[in-house]
Amino acid sequence: MTVFHKSKKVLINMKIDKEIQDFLLNDALERFLRYVKIWTTSDESSTSIPSTQNQFELANILEQELRSLGLDDVIQDDLGFVYAYIPPSKGYEDVQPIGFLAHLDTSPAVSGKDVRPVIHRNYDGKDIKFLQNKDLRLTINDSANLEEYIGLDIITSQGDTLLGADDKAGIAEIMAACACWQQFSNLKHGPIFICFSPDEELGKSVILKADRKRLPDICYTIDGGEMGELEIECFDAWRATIAFRGLSFHTGYAKNKMINAVHIACRFFSELPEAESPEHTENREGFFHLSKCQGTAEEVLASILIRDFDLKENQRRIDFLKNLKILYEIRYPGLKINLNFEHQYQNMQKFIKKNPLIVDLAKNAIKLSGLEPKIHIIRGGTDGAQLSAEGILTPNLFAGGMLVHSRKEYIPTLALQKAAEVILYLAELWTTEKL
Ligand SMILES: [Zn+2]
Structure with a gap:
């Protein structure tokens, strides 16, 4: 797709064709179905970081997978943070570095142990039933978005646990984008920093323990809800x-x-x-x-x-x-x-609005993926709010999970692909801009 990018009056050629789309969907879906099976529920009563040892299990897997994808500077620290770096494509060494973040843990509100994901193919608009909970139904009354998702494949748990799309969808989407950059050299990008962090769900500002040298001034958390969502404001x-x-x-x-x-x-x-x-x-x-x-x-x-x-x-x-x-x-x-x-924590909007480009490019990336940007407010906080107050401007992009922190949590598989597309588009858009 060719986009006339108004802020700098330049034409950029972005091409995420069918081959890349299929790659993203298959890669993100395969990873997502594996990651949700790893028990990473965090624990409010714990005083250690990570609050649960299980989070190391996912951190170890991600560390290995980032290495086998050939990323640079892959490390995992004692707190369970996993970092990686992708050098810029040739000719884009001087462009703005950006980061993509997601969190390892799932909410302690509902069990995340022994999650068994189920794919409901070609969703027909009827109530979705759960194998391990006969009384539970996922209906359009629970989530009006389901109406838009008729015809898509929908993933749920078996009704005895949450699904964990919050935020394993975010992790799988970032990983799929990394795999894609390594596979398709025509995709242009500047320096990319990746960070997976523990214990986001506890609201204890654990993200502020991240290594600042491994987070550029502009980051995006991939931790939002419905497809197309972009969040720049919180309480x-x-x-x-x-x-x-x-x-x-x-x-x-x-x-x-x-x-x-x-x-x-x-x-x-x-x-x-x-x-x-x-x-x-x-x-x-x-x-x-x-x-x-x-x-x-x-x-x-x-x-x-x-x-x-x-x-x-x-x-x-x-x-x-x-x-x-x-x-x-x-x-x-x-x-x-x-x-x-x-x-x-502070409303991140006042920091982010100093640099409207961060939001404009995210909106453009969402549009390029074929979705309508939906600007939402967060009636809560995010890791991005904490980081933005520290000078690392970090809006939140959709990961696709819906009804999160519940046994009815679900995600359309298309969201896995679309979020990964948005990451690729955003990285390429940033090659044309400098703060
Ligand atoms: Zn989350």
Whole structure:
């Protein structure tokens, strides 16, 4: 396909023909079906990195496969990060290096042990049944996208586990693109960095332990959902930790003496606006989420997650809690409230929009693959948000997995091919641009 690339007024000849498309589909599908069988569930309660030893098993396989593909500088570190490098094609030594990232672990929300993937050929639009869970049905009510996927091959688990397309689809797609670059020398690209990381699902910022020398200034995570999706915005996220310190007395003789931290905490939290909770918000609406509260009459410890796309709205919520603390300390003399705020991650949009090219090229790559770009917001965070705040600008591209973190998780096989195509197109588009 020939594309007139407007930002630099140059014509670029991109050709991903049927032969390459078939190669990508077969390669990514074969890898995906193997990778999902490896148990890589991460563990929130673990303090080690990776949080589960099983993640090394997939890391080892990827390290070997990257070596056998002939990539350079393939290493795996003690934390389970796997890195590789592909030198630029001839004549493109000076172009912008880019990176592609995906994560090894699957969500602890649902078992990822003994995943047995099933391919439902030529999906007919009817409910999909599961071999190991007779009561479970995957229907168009669960996922409206299924309507668009009629006629495609759909992969699910057997209903007793999640599938693990989040993010083994991302890994398989990056690997297929690497295999393709090695196989077809007509595909042009600059320097390419690959990184597979552990424990993304735990939200513990493990990605910041990645070796900065192995991540260029521009990266893309392949960790999004539906085909064509591109995500450049996520929540601005704060956590408030609150300690209420009261005073306990014998209940028979407590008049005008007891300060019951439990009662007071209940009253305090009932002041949070009910409409600003996760269960009453969607799209761009933010919220307070009382995520933990435990204690006794003497002391109550609690934490509240604060989320919004708009920084001012989060500041308003922070001020609201600060004012409430002052009011309650006046209302209950002797009560002490300790209130602390921790900024967990930032909305990556403010970093990424400084360089619109990163988004424009991603959109163009999606269009070149024949898909319509769908710009979504993430009502959560990503590794890319953490990296973007550190100066490594990292939007999120689709991997194709749908209803992730559930036993109904599925992916159309076409998504494996299309995501790999987008990676190839994006790499070639970057050969024409410099930041
Ligand atoms: Zn993911």
